[in-house]
Amino acid sequence: MNIIPVDQMPDLEGYLSVEDLAFYVVLSSIVTLTRNELRENVIANSTILSLLEMVPDTNEILDNFRMGRYEAFQGQLNRIEKKLKYDPFFGSHRSSNVFKKIRALTLKMFVKPYKVIDMREISTAFGLPLEVIEVELTELCTSG
Secondary structure: OOOOOHHHHHHHOOOOOHHHHHHHHHHHHHHHOOHHHHHHHHHOOHHHHHHHHOOOOHHHHHHHHHHOOHHHHHHHHHHHHHHOOOOOOOOHHHHHHHHHHHHHHHHHHHHOOOOOOOHHHHHHHHOOOHHHHHHHHHHHHHHO
16 A cells, blocks of 8 residues: 655645545545554554644544544534535545445444434434434345
């Protein structure tokens, strides 16, 4: 894997902003890595960490994800989704699938320790309407 030092980011000017790159790193890491791998390969990586420190919220969203602060995480995720909606590399043609996977992952993390749970609690914890939670959980249950 080739790593571009953050101080060489100006070489990417016109193609990719530092903010977009930080969002890509956060989203792709959450989708593909376990929480332990996230800590070891992203949070403990000084190059990636220096990139994330340049963009507000990116470190915080990873912390909220890892620590199970679902409402704050979901709010930040929604803001990133809006920012990337028209992104040429990560626009609506790709992002809806990624954000859906992330929501499914966080729903699994939330319900896993419970035998019985009230969907209103999930709705409150994620800061999403009950109807959205019902649809997401139905899709999650039917997909296995």
